[in-house]
Amino acid sequence: MEMKAYLSELGRAVDSYLARCLHDxxxxxxxxxxxxxxxxxxxxxxxxxxxxxxxxxxxxxxxDILPAAAALECVHxxxxxxxxxxxxxxxxxxxxxxxxxxxxxxxxAILAGDGLLTEAFGLLLSTKAxxxxxxxxxxxxxxxxxxxxxxxxxxxxMQWTGQGQITLDDVSRMQDLKxxxxxxxxxxxxxxxxxxxxxxxxxxxxxxxxxxxxxxxADDILDVTGDAKTMGKPAGSDExxxxxxxxxxxxxxxxxxxxxxxxxxxxxxxxxxxxxxxxFLRELAAYVVTRAx
Amino acid sequence: MEMKAYLSELGRAVDSYLARCLHDxxxxxxxxxxxxxxxxxxxxxxxxxxxxxxxxxxxxxxxDILPAAAALECVHxxxxxxxxxxxxxxxxxxxxxxxxxxxxxxxxAILAGDGLLTEAFGLLLSTKAxxxxxxxxxxxxxxxxxxxxxxxxxxxxMQWTGQGQITLDDVSRMQDLKxxxxxxxxxxxxxxxxxxxxxxxxxxxxxxxxxxxxxxxADDILDVTGDAKTMGKPAGSDExxxxxxxxxxxxxxxxxxxxxxxxxxxxxxxxxxxxxxxxFLRELAAYVVTRAx
Numbered sequence: 001m002e003m004k005a006y007l008s009e010l011g012r013a014v015d016s017y018l019a020r021c022l023h024d025x026x027x028x029x030x031x032x033x034x035x036x037x038x039x040x041x042x043x044x045x046x047x048x049x050x051x052x053x054x055x056x057x058x059x060x061x062x063x064d065i066l067p068a069a070a071a072l073e074c075v076h077x078x079x080x081x082x083x084x085x086x087x088x089x090x091x092x093x094x095x096x097x098x099x100x101x102x103x104x105x106x107x108x109a110i111l112a113g114d115g116l117l118t119e120a121f122g123l124l125l126s127t128k129a130x131x132x133x134x135x136x137x138x139x140x141x142x143x144x145x146x147x148x149x150x151x152x153x154x155x156x157x158m159q160w161t162g163q164g165q166i167t168l169d170d171v172s173r174m175q176d177l178k179x180x181x182x183x184x185x186x187x188x189x190x191x192x193x194x195x196x197x198x199x200x201x202x203x204x205x206x207x208x209x210x211x212x213x214x215x216x217x218a219d220d221i222l223d224v225t226g227d228a229k230t231m232g233k234p235a236g237s238d239e240x241x242x243x244x245x246x247x248x249x250x251x252x253x254x255x256x257x258x259x260x261x262x263x264x265x266x267x268x269x270x271x272x273x274x275x276x277x278x279x280f281l282r283e284l285a286a287y288v289v290t291r292a293x
Numbered sequence: 294m295e296m297k298a299y300l301s302e303l304g305r306a307v308d309s310y311l312a313r314c315l316h317d318x319x320x321x322x323x324x325x326x327x328x329x330x331x332x333x334x335x336x337x338x339x340x341x342x343x344x345x346x347x348x349x350x351x352x353x354x355x356x357d358i359l360p361a362a363a364a365l366e367c368v369h370x371x372x373x374x375x376x377x378x379x380x381x382x383x384x385x386x387x388x389x390x391x392x393x394x395x396x397x398x399x400x401x402a403i404l405a406g407d408g409l410l411t412e413a414f415g416l417l418l419s420t421k422a423x424x425x426x427x428x429x430x431x432x433x434x435x436x437x438x439x440x441x442x443x444x445x446x447x448x449x450x451m452q453w454t455g456q457g458q459i460t461l462d463d464v465s466r467m468q469d470l471k472x473x474x475x476x477x478x479x480x481x482x483x484x485x486x487x488x489x490x491x492x493x494x495x496x497x498x499x500x501x502x503x504x505x506x507x508x509x510x511a512d513d514i515l516d517v518t519g520d521a522k523t524m525g526k527p528a529g530s531d532e533x534x535x536x537x538x539x540x541x542x543x544x545x546x547x548x549x550x551x552x553x554x555x556x557x558x559x560x561x562x563x564x565x566x567x568x569x570x571x572x573f574l575r576e577l578a579a580y581v582v583t584r585a586x
Binding site for chain 1: 315317319320321323324325328371375378380381398399400401403404406407408410411412414415418419424425427428431432434435436438439440441442444445447448449451452470
């Protein structure tokens, strides 16, 4: 199957699961509406797709892994809602729609984010796999999403925005925490839940961290060169906010070379793996560097 | 041992664990400082104590359960930080000190809360107990802290504040979600992690929900009658904010009777249980109704 068709198929499976996974008679309707507004707003579903593909490569059934895949998207969505808040990046638009606090007010946006993060763990822990594996995946998610991962990265991003003495190494470390850790954990959780060996988990880890770097640099290049309509957000917003990125430090051309280098390292991590899942992961690595939105 | 001495001993064990559990070389120092500012600000450590005592009653070793107990306190602390935010309850003081956003700014307060919630799951999932039991405790925590529990309760509280047509049943339901669910889960997690039977978990559940109700009503009475200095926050703040509570709906005297009724139901759930832990839980139920802060 071609990569984009496979990605769409996975996206549909994830979307259909996401559309029902938060429904419970005890959830206040307004809160459910706010969570689903952001969760079901589209998006590439990259994290769930990575988790599912790595899991399928090691023999797991898609339906068994969907709760974990959905959990990864819930964590990603919560992080977008909180990052958009006025006290953080103060973004009014997300995926072409008003951001959560613009639509529902700040209080509900904070609560929707808190809710999605909490439900993520509930979902992941309900994954159909041996308890030891589910536990290990849950620990992996907590580490990647937490203060030594995504939350830590967002803190550094806030702290460093507008500062003058940030190096390329600093930016790389910050992006590894903010974006890379969750992409890496998405790959690892797939293998862990499928019962792969430690060596398999390490492969997934190597692939994930490098595709994460390629992805983030490509994202920062797009912010400079991209088309607002295709992206669903204004171009040049990083520069307006004083964000330090690869392109702001070394320019677009050298940044693209770095993204391609990380893409190659991601592909290297797949050495010796064959079949439709490995093909997908190779094509995906190329795609994240060349995509237009 | 007398109840208060037992509670202090548990509090010291929890405090000493909390003071080291977030340290990791990858955590940005400012974020760690903000999390520990709120986490180590004292407090009764009621949730960890409930978890530890129920676990010890069913034969677990305290040291094995401390990560889970700490997790419960992390969730509680995160909820206080986010509830205090300007968009939510807009409280400048917490436990006699500036609230997190007053001390560190809103962005870091949001991130400290997000971090504590995420680390809570990491901690709980590292508890030394059979994987199946840890998994079940993790699911229990997610349910109690999430949108059918604490986050849902806070949403209703925000929605209903200043509204006229809220009944006593509404208030009771909201408080069960906002406060009761986590106290209940604290008791249940102790029994689950100790390997108790389903009937034992049900006892803990009954005790927890009723002590939660007694606790919350007593808290609302204190807000009306209490001394600002003893409480570390201004008295009468619920009324100023238009919060609907037991005392605001039925007055202080009848509210106290309700609190005592729930205390009696909590004690009933302990029927047939003997030993220092059961004695502690009985005395604790009496204490939450009569305490001054």
